[in-house]
Amino acid sequence: MAELPKTYDPKTTEQRWYDFWLAGNYFHADETRDGPTYSIVIPPPNVTGVLHMGHILNNTLQDVLARFHRMDGKNVLWMPGTDHAGIATQNVVEKQLAKEGLSRHDLGREQFVERVWQWKEEKGGVILKQLKRLGASCDWERERFTMDEGLSHAVREVFVRLYEKGLIYRGQRIIHWCPRCLTALADEEAVTTEGGENGSLWHIRYPAADGGPGLTVATTRPETMLGDTGIAVNPDDERYAHLIGKSVMLPLMQRQIPVVADALVDPSFGTGAVKVTPAHDANDFEMGQRHGLESMCIMEPSGVINAAGGIYAGLDRFEARQRVVADLEAQGLLDKTEPYRVPVRRCYRCETVVEPYLSLQWFVKMQPLAVPALKAINDGTLRLIPERWNGVYLHWMENIRDWCISRQLWWGHRIPVWYCDACSHEFAARTDPSTCPQCGGAPRQDPDVLDTWFSSWLWPFSTMGWPQDTATLRRFYPTQTLVTAADIIFFWVARMVMAGYELTGECPFQDVYLNSIVRDGQGRKMSKSLGNSPDPIDVIDQYGADALRFTVVSIAPVGQDVRFDLDKTEFGRNFANKIWNAARFALMHLQADDAAHGDTPAPAVLGLADRWILSRLQAVIEETRSALAAYRFNDAASALYRFIWGEVCDWYLELSKPALYGADEAAKQAARATLTTVLDHTMRLLHPFMPFLSEEIWQVLPIARPTATICIAPYPHVDATQRDADAEARVGQLIDTVGAIRNIRAELGIAPTTGLAVSIAADGGAERVRAIEDFIKVLAKVQAVELLGAERPSGEPSTVVPGLGEVFVSLRGVVDPAAVRERLEKDLAKAEKELKGVDAKLSRSDFVDKAPVDVVDKERAKATALRERQAKLGKHLDVLRA
RNA sequence: GGUCGCAUAGCUCAGUUGGUUAGAGUGCCUGCCUCACAUGCAGGAGGUCCCUGGUUCGAGCCCAGGUGCGACCACCA
Numbered sequence: 030m031a032e033l034p035k036t037y038d039p040k041t042t043e044q045r046w047y048d049f050w051l052a053g054n055y056f057h058a059d060e061t062r063d064g065p066t067y068s069i070v071i072p073p074p075n076v077t078g079v080l081h082m083g084h085i086l087n088n089t090l091q092d093v094l095a096r097f098h099r100m101d102g103k104n105v106l107w108m109p110g111t112d113h114a115g116i117a118t119q120n121v122v123e124k125q126l127a128k129e130g131l132s133r134h135d136l137g138r139e140q141f142v143e144r145v146w147q148w149k150e151e152k153g154g155v156i157l158k159q160l161k162r163l164g165a166s167c168d169w170e171r172e173r174f175t176m177d178e179g180l181s182h183a184v185r186e187v188f189v190r191l192y193e194k195g196l197i198y199r200g201q202r203i204i205h206w207c208p209r210c211l212t213a214l215a216d217e218e219a220v221t222t223e224g225g226e227n228g229s230l231w232h233i234r235y236p237a238a239d240g241g242p243g244l245t246v247a248t249t250r251p252e253t254m255l256g257d258t259g260i261a262v263n264p265d266d267e268r269y270a271h272l273i274g275k276s277v278m279l280p281l282m283q284r285q286i287p288v289v290a291d292a293l294v295d296p297s298f299g300t301g302a303v304k305v306t307p308a309h310d311a312n313d314f315e316m317g318q319r320h321g322l323e324s325m326c327i328m329e330p331s332g333v334i335n336a337a338g339g340i341y342a343g344l345d346r347f348e349a350r351q352r353v354v355a356d357l358e359a360q361g362l363l364d365k366t367e368p369y370r371v372p373v374r375r376c377y378r379c380e381t382v383v384e385p386y387l388s389l390q391w392f393v394k395m396q397p398l399a400v401p402a403l404k405a406i407n408d409g410t411l412r413l414i415p416e417r418w419n420g421v422y423l424h425w426m427e428n429i430r431d432w433c434i435s436r437q438l439w440w441g442h443r444i445p446v447w448y449c450d451a452c453s454h455e456f457a458a459r460t461d462p463s464t465c466p467q468c469g470g471a472p473r474q475d476p477d478v479l480d481t482w483f484s485s486w487l488w489p490f491s492t493m494g495w496p497q498d499t500a501t502l503r504r505f506y507p508t509q510t511l512v513t514a515a516d517i518i519f520f521w522v523a524r525m526v527m528a529g530y531e532l533t534g535e536c537p538f539q540d541v542y543l544n545s546i547v548r549d550g551q552g553r554k555m556s557k558s559l560g561n562s563p564d565p566i567d568v569i570d571q572y573g574a575d576a577l578r579f580t581v582v583s584i585a586p587v588g589q590d591v592r593f594d595l596d597k598t599e600f601g602r603n604f605a606n607k608i609w610n611a612a613r614f615a616l617m618h619l620q621a622d623d624a625a626h627g628d629t630p631a632p633a634v635l636g637l638a639d640r641w642i643l644s645r646l647q648a649v650i651e652e653t654r655s656a657l658a659a660y661r662f663n664d665a666a667s668a669l670y671r672f673i674w675g676e677v678c679d680w681y682l683e684l685s686k687p688a689l690y691g692a693d694e695a696a697k698q699a700a701r702a703t704l705t706t707v708l709d710h711t712m713r714l715l716h717p718f719m720p721f722l723s724e725e726i727w728q729v730l731p732i733a734r735p736t737a738t739i740c741i742a743p744y745p746h747v748d749a750t751q752r753d754a755d756a757e758a759r760v761g762q763l764i765d766t767v768g769a770i771r772n773i774r775a776e777l778g779i780a781p782t783t784g785l786a787v788s789i790a791a792d793g794g795a796e797r798v799r800a801i802e803d804f805i806k807v808l809a810k811v812q813a814v815e816l817l818g819a820e821r822p823s824g825e826p827s828t829v830v831p832g833l834g835e836v837f838v839s840l841r842g843v844v845d846p847a848a849v850r851e852r853l854e855k856d857l858a859k860a861e862k863e864l865k866g867v868d869a870k871l872s873r874s875d876f877v878d879k880a881p882v883d884v885v886d887k888e889r890a891k892a893t894a895l896r897e898r899q900a901k902l903g904k905h906l907d908v909l910r911a
Numbered sequence: 912g913g914u915c916g917c918a919u920a921g922c923u924c925a926g927u928u929g930g931u932u933a934g935a936g937u938g939c940c941u942g943c944c945u946c947a948c949a950u951g952c953a954g955g956a957g958g959u960c961c962c963u964g965g966u967u968c969g970a971g972c973c974c975a976g977g978u979g980c981g982a983c984c985a986c987c988a
Contacts, residue, residue, distance in 0.1 A: 035947085036948085036950070037948095037950090221984090223982090230988085246988080247988065248988060249988070261988095293986070295987060297987090298988070299987080302988095304988075306988095310986090311986065312988075313988085315986080372985090372987085417915065418915090420914065421984080424913095424914070424983095424984070428984090515982090515983090516982095516983090518983095546982090583936090590916090590917090590982085591923095591924095592923065592924090594923085596937090597937090599937090599950070600936065602950060603950045603951090604950090606948070606950045607947090607948065607950080607951085609947085609948080609950095610948035611947065612947080613947045613948075616947090617947075661927090664925090664927090667935080670936095671935085678947085678948085679952090682947075686946095690946090768954095771953060771954065772953095772954065772955090774953085774954085775941080775953065775955075776954075776955080778941090778942085780943095810945090867931095874968090875967095875969095876968040876969070877968080879967085879969090880930085880968045881930085881968090884931085884968085885968090887930095887931065891931070
């Protein structure tokens with residue numbers, strides 16, 4: 030048969046097979062094909078993105094599912110694409126412009142957007158090319174982009190519908206504002222630093238307007254006092270009761286501001302009095318509304334104090350903070366400064382400290398949308414895996430807040446709302462209007478764009494052609510599974526569920542598998558700034574895609590974070606090589622005409638080892654299938670690993686050698702057929718995990734291949750008729766016996782070349798021993814196996830194999846007596862210790878009385894056996910000592 | 912402040928419904944280039960299953976409390 034190189038070289042195979050798969054169009058989902066479907070949409074990576082380890086895990090899992098279901102006969106759609114990533118992409122192009130000494134304003138909006146598109150065409154979407162290296166079996170013909178024509182159409186349709194339904198509105202609110210990106214952010218985009226950041230709590234005295242002592246407030250952002258329009262105290266706080274309704278003097282600004290009573294104020298915090306700055310704090314804004322306090326904006330969008338800030342105008346917010354504190358101190362109004370952990374929010378894109386800022390923005394009213402999304406999780410229509418994420422989802426959904434969707438950017442879907450200056454009419458439109466529908470005047474479009482997630486939340490159906498009623502939607506929507514990381518449950522998963530119900534009336538997916546977060550060896554999250562994320566493409570170059578895939582799947586348990594070190598890939602690489610060599614071995618022995626016997630050999634002609642491995646094969650098929658059905662990817666991988674390495678390679682290949690090298694043609698034929706079947710099935714089982722290697726080997730097997738590629742070959746089903754308990758028991762005994770003999774040999778330091786003789790007291794029947802005799806000789810390097818009758822050697826058996834009998838290893842004068850004594854003493858000590866434990870257990874009446882009979886009986890039998898063994902060992906030792 | 916997760920061999924982690932002697936990979940020690948594979952083969956050492964208490968005949972597993980680490984949420988100025 031074919032000659033294969035000694036070491037598996039992924040480089041020469043991966044590209045070749047990937048091209049072959051694409052050429053054969055095997056990843057294409059066909060709307061016109063009947064039968065069950067399975068669909069999954071990729072979490073669209075940012076178009077600016079570069080593959081990192083998180084993507085590797087996420088996409089490998091998706092590919093495992095896609096390939097498994099494809100082989101299992103489903104019509105599979107794995108929808109690929111990228112996200113336009115508003116801020117991220119705009120940042121990239123702005124940086125590029127900066128190198129040329131330009132800002133986006135130099136170009137103007139239209140030209141800038143043009144420039145971004147140009148960047149996207151030239152440099153964007155690298156990550157999709159990288160996914161192909163990984164082996165991702167996406168339907169690439171369908172690649173989507175959140176700003177392509179169809180998706181933009183969907184976005185606009187959704188906006189207009191929700192606008193008309195009153196679910197989208199514009200309002201003055203305190204939002205999170207990034208002074209660097211110069212845009213509003215959603216709550217989820219303003220991230221809190223863990224445990225707060227180092228700051229101070231400044232205690233500032235506000236004298237009473239009538240010159241009295243006034244009160245002291247505590248603040249972490251003293252510069253905002255420039256915009257204070259009130260002071261609030263708790264209504265029940267007796268310390269300040271006399272000041273409620275009065276005024277105090279705002280230091281530095283010399284304005285009188287009222288003292289109001291509001292239950293929001295916690296009397297136990299700070300001084301129990303709080304400055305109210307409605308334009309720069311969400312709580313203060315609410316209090317301002319309740320008490321009719323003016324909102325005074327003191328800051329430019331860039332974070333620079335504006336004219337309202339008096340002498341501080343023109344200073345950056347942090348400079349202003351220092352100046353304000355210094356001036357207060359100089360005036361003796363700073364009572365104290367204490368170090369304090371301040372909760373700070375930062376822009377999720379550029380990490381600039383975000384400013385709570387009063388501005389006019391667009392919002393989605395979320396509460397009505399949350400109703401069906403809550404129901405879905407409660408009634409089981411939607412499953413999160415692992416389930417414990419339900420709590421996170423529910424908590425967010427139940428406390429949902431309106432979603433700020435407008436962004437002051439240029440790159441994105443422009444808000445389809447027009448204003449007519451002539452008649453003050455505001456309207457949303459599906460197509461760009463040239464005139465105001467009310468007065469015929471010239472309307473102008475809102476300058477803002479929509480949050481990137483406003484297109485992402487439509488992804489499962491917009492990618493399939495919604496709002497048109499397409500064949501794709503009818504066939505493949507809703508999808509079955511979504512695989513994503515838990516950190517975007519709010520950003521994406523929850524919102525997709527809401528959009529799905531609102532716009533299509535259905536939950537967009539059944540199962541959401543939340544994959545592990547990949548951390549580095551020290552448990553840190555992998556990130557670009559830490560430089561601790563190995564470039565997966567380098568890993569693939571070095572170890573191969575299959576090795577990386579298998580490693581990552583193996584170490585990622587359900588719902589647990591995973592630590593990844595580059596070295597770990599050796600695990601997968603070694604496994605790939607092991608499989609490769611097993612195939613080499615097989616192909617040395619297989620003949621082209623074995624194809625005729627390629628499938629399921631007839632049991633009658635099979636040897637014990639053949640029947641055993643075919644039975645074990647059924648067990649691993651069962652295990653792999655049930656693990657995959659439950660999204661226990663690592664269990665499936667480890668079942669395959671244990672079977673292939675621990676059973677096929679360690680035992681079956683060795684057990685098959687006597688037949689393969691022997692003269693018995695029937696046995697040889699049976700072994701070849703078995704080998705072929707096992708490899709064929711194993712490669713198919715393995716294909717979702719190691720697509721390239723499995724294809725490479727499968728293609729050279731001498732079998733009648735039902736399909737041109739393993740990608741669409743049937744995933745193995747359990748064949749119950751191949752289960753063989755008898756063979757499993759017998760080979761189990763064989764393995765025990767061989768293990769025991771090897772152990773003795775190694776411990777007594779007997780060279781591999783030294784012949785041993787083994788005597789077996791065949792309590793289990795002489796026939797049992799004879800069936801495995803030849804195997805023992807080969808595997809344990811034994812010269813002779815003797816069958817004992819009633820006559821047994823006087824000494825202790827070397828081991829007892831359940832169901833077989835006592836095994837005596839005769840050492841024939843090659844033994845060092847001291848070594849034997851040492852071994853026996855060790856065994857004796859072990860037996861004594863164990864017996865002590867069992868006796869203690871049996872002496873307790875509660876155990877004997879209450880435990881199930883079989884458990885007690887087992888313990889009793891054990892005690893008896895141990896006692897016998899102890900006696901024998903002791904006797905044997907006495908002889909040896911004498 | 913709230914919610915959730917984790918703690919098992921030197922390291923990284925499995926351990927499904929409570930039941931013989933708690934496993935794997937890797938590292939370490941010993942012996943092997945044995946005709947598929949040294950990216951390998953055979954054998955071995957190594958564990959107070961975080962602590963305390965409880966339930967049970969029996970707990971790595973269930974319950975309570977504690978300690979340590981981590982994640983998420985929150986309107987403590």
